[in-house]
Every structure is written in C-alpha cells, then in structure tokens.
Amino acid sequence: MRVASWNRIKSAERDAQAGQALVELAIVAPVLLLILGVALDFARVYQRWVVLEAATRDAAQYIATNTDALRIDWTGTDADTKARQIMATELGLSFSTDSSQASCSTTAGKVATTVSAPVTTTAAGGSTSNPVQTVRVVSCIGFAPLFSYPFVTQNGVWIVRADSTYSTVVGR
DSSP states (O other): OHHHHHHHHHHHHHHHHHHHHHHHHHHHHHHHHHHHHHHHHHHHHHHHHHHHHHHHHHHHHHHHHSHHHHTOOTTTTHHHHHHHHHHHHHHTOOOOOOGGGGSOOSOBTOEEEEEOOOEEESOSSOOSSSOEEEEEEEEEEEEOOSSOOTTTOBTTBEEEEEEEEEEEETTO
C-alpha cells in the first residue's frame, strides 16, 4: 500500500511540474519570438540601407562624371530618372519612369530620388579652367518589416534614406 501511495504522490508532482513548465513556456515564448522578430527586421533593414547607400553613391558618381555625355536637363527629371534607373538595377527592383516616385512614399519597394543640379566651384583643387563639380543625390525606399511596429512605421512601412555627395574635377 505504501508503494502505491508513494507512486501517486510522485506522479502528481510530475504533473504539477509539467504544468508549471507549460505555463512558463507560454509566458516566455512570445517575448523570445518578439526579440527574434526585431533582430530579423533590424538585420533586413540594415542590409537594405547598406545596398541603398551604395546605389546612391554609385548614382551620384555616375551623374557627376557623365554629365556632359548624358546632356542632362537639370530643370527636368532626366537626372532623377537616370539615378532611379541605376538604383533600381542595384537594388534588384523593376525600374519605372513614373514621375510620382520623386518623393518618398509609404509604398514598400519603390525607390525615390532627388538629384540636385551640380554646383561648380574652384575650391578644393579646382581652377577656373578645371572647376570642381559636386552632385548630391538623396534617395529613399519603403521597407516592409515582418511586424508593424507602433510609433516606428508609417502605415506599416519604414522609410530608409540615403544621401550621397560626389565631387569631380571637370575637364581633367
């Protein structure tokens, strides 16, 4: 009789411990999943930012060094279109000539650019015959995270921005 009652007590303790472990898992699992989700989103947005920064720099360099070859109309959107084309190619996105992409929107996967007209000066290594030309390209892209974080996203989208300035000596 004593062995049977002892086994019942041990069985009840095991059941209580199993229930306690299940409750602890139910409390801790959402927190662990949240931490994992935030880490994944941070890694994804960081990777997108690094690629956008490189694409913006490449677009600024291309426009600054090929201004004469492009015959860019700086009053129009030729430079913006060419910069968007370069960035879309590097980001692996489809290129669109849609002029509504001139400003950042809350649409994920859309590249928007603003290219300022080149500023020509004789400072920092330039001269009157070989001036320094500086082009600034500002770009942004909408990024859709795994979760819609309150107070951080706009309509569930993060806006990732990059700004690059490139200077070159003209005629050298």
